[in-house]
Amino acid sequence: MTLPPDELRHLRVLRLRPGDRLRVFDGRGQEAEAVLERLDEGGALLRLGEAVQGNRETPQPVTLAVALLKGDKLSDVVRAATELGVARVQLLQTRFSDVPDIGEQKLIRLRRIAAEASKQSRRAVVPEVLAPVPLLQLPLGGQQAFVAHPGSAERLSERLDWSLPVLLVSGPEGGFSDAEVAALTAGGCVGVTLGPRILRAETAPLALLGAIAALGV
Amino acid sequence: MTLPPDELRHLRVLRLRPGDRLRVFDGRGQEAEAVLERLDEGGALLRLGEAVQGNRETPQPVTLAVALLKGDKLSDVVRAATELGVARVQLLQTRFSDVPDIGEQKLIRLRRIAAEASKQSRRAVVPEVLAPVPLLQLPLGGQQAFVAHPGSAERLSERLDWSLPVLLVSGPEGGFSDAEVAALTAGGCVGVTLGPRILRAETAPLALLGAIAALGV
Numbered sequence: 001m002t003l004p005p006d007e008l009r010h011l012r013v014l015r016l017r018p019g020d021r022l023r024v025f026d027g028r029g030q031e032a033e034a035v036l037e038r039l040d041e042g043g044a045l046l047r048l049g050e051a052v053q054g055n056r057e058t059p060q061p062v063t064l065a066v067a068l069l070k071g072d073k074l075s076d077v078v079r080a081a082t083e084l085g086v087a088r089v090q091l092l093q094t095r096f097s098d099v100p101d102i103g104e105q106k107l108i109r110l111r112r113i114a115a116e117a118s119k120q121s122r123r124a125v126v127p128e129v130l131a132p133v134p135l136l137q138l139p140l141g142g143q144q145a146f147v148a149h150p151g152s153a154e155r156l157s158e159r160l161d162w163s164l165p166v167l168l169v170s171g172p173e174g175g176f177s178d179a180e181v182a183a184l185t186a187g188g189c190v191g192v193t194l195g196p197r198i199l200r201a202e203t204a205p206l207a208l209l210g211a212i213a214a215l216g217v
Numbered sequence: 218m219t220l221p222p223d224e225l226r227h228l229r230v231l232r233l234r235p236g237d238r239l240r241v242f243d244g245r246g247q248e249a250e251a252v253l254e255r256l257d258e259g260g261a262l263l264r265l266g267e268a269v270q271g272n273r274e275t276p277q278p279v280t281l282a283v284a285l286l287k288g289d290k291l292s293d294v295v296r297a298a299t300e301l302g303v304a305r306v307q308l309l310q311t312r313f314s315d316v317p318d319i320g321e322q323k324l325i326r327l328r329r330i331a332a333e334a335s336k337q338s339r340r341a342v343v344p345e346v347l348a349p350v351p352l353l354q355l356p357l358g359g360q361q362a363f364v365a366h367p368g369s370a371e372r373l374s375e376r377l378d379w380s381l382p383v384l385l386v387s388g389p390e391g392g393f394s395d396a397e398v399a400a401l402t403a404g405g406c407v408g409v410t411l412g413p414r415i416l417r418a419e420t421a422p423l424a425l426l427g428a429i430a431a432l433g434v
Binding site for chain 2: 084206
């Protein structure tokens with residue numbers, strides 16, 4: 001196989017030479033050993049070896065639906081969520097979000113961050129990052145949906161099973177509106193505790209994902 | 218009571234006026250309702266009301282012992298760890314850390330971040346941030362010690378009980394040396410899983426703390 005320009009730069013930075021071994025993946029779960037055959041101005045040629053079963057994915061896909069956040073916070077969330085195993089990040093427009101929408105460039109940047117974080121965490125799958133939808137249009141059916149809720153006594157570790165895909169819903173700095181909470185509850189989304197402290201909007205989703213990761217999946 | 222200059226600025230930013238109610242805490246677990254009596258050039262005078270039991274602390278103190286990290290990563294870790302309920306952050310010097318030590322100014326800055334994050338997460342306790350010690354001098358006895366370990370099948374949620382204080386040990390970008398791992402193991406530190414993916418040094422401690430927070434404490 002030949003490599004795209006981005007990855008070519010990466011090989012040069014790593015100062016790889018013909019004969020060096022590396023591992024490649026296609027972003028959809030396929031992973032293989034490879035040997036660098038040639039690296040020059042024109043490109044890189046790799047000889048693919050045996051396919052490797054990465055097995056770094058969760059038993060069912062985990063989607064993080066997260067409200068638009070200010071500044072670089074979304075980048076930080078996408079990066080850490082990718083390391084922690086999400087299959088998909090669905091951006092959300094919510095009532096009290098300070099950021100009404102994001103542009104195409106920012107979305108492309110978030111996708112690049114997800115690809116980079118996949119590589120660094122040795123995942124063979126790159127999570128999708130989906131353009132924002134209004135929270136009230138988020139489909140909740142056919143999956144186990146959870147939202148962090150300060151008042152709840154329900155524990156994620158006790159409610160989570162892997163018979164269905166998992167959806168984690170995470171709000172903006174200003175929290176969800178009463179109508180949004182009502183819609184989530186009506187859709188079967190379970191409020192779970194993250195302890196009695198107030199978490200920032202960028203910390204809560206990582207705490208939920210950390211709790212799932214600590215269950216060994 | 219009167220307020221220190223920092224908090225005075227805060228009241229001005231919030232545009233509080235005499236008669237407004239607020240909540241104050243002393244950083245050691247005491248919290249009280251208060252009414253602003255006077256706010257002028259000279260300072261602020263508060264009338265203290267009833268003491269409030271904050272009850273936002275974990276059943277036993279949780280210490281995060283974390284290796285020195287590059288750039289702003291330590292700040293991010295201290296901020297999120299404070300929200301997630303740590304009682305103490307013990308900085309560590311480790312074999313493969315890129316940062317050999319931190320200066321007094323940086324330590325003061327980390328303590329300020331802990332104080333600020335306590336306030337924002339509505340905790341009445343400010344975690345201590347302790348100057349770096351070599352990992353091999355970290356006392357492990359008299360507590361339950363855990364370290365994230367990629368190969369482990371042990372789950373934090375199954376091992377954690379609250380009969381003893383908790384110590385979480387977290388390494389640098391380059392990981393722990395074999396000698397460091399051996400010392401931790403010999404000291405009774407239990408390796409627990411955070412799933413089959415590779416986490417960055419700044420993500421792993423938050424995943425561990427997120428897992429504890431999701432247990433409802």
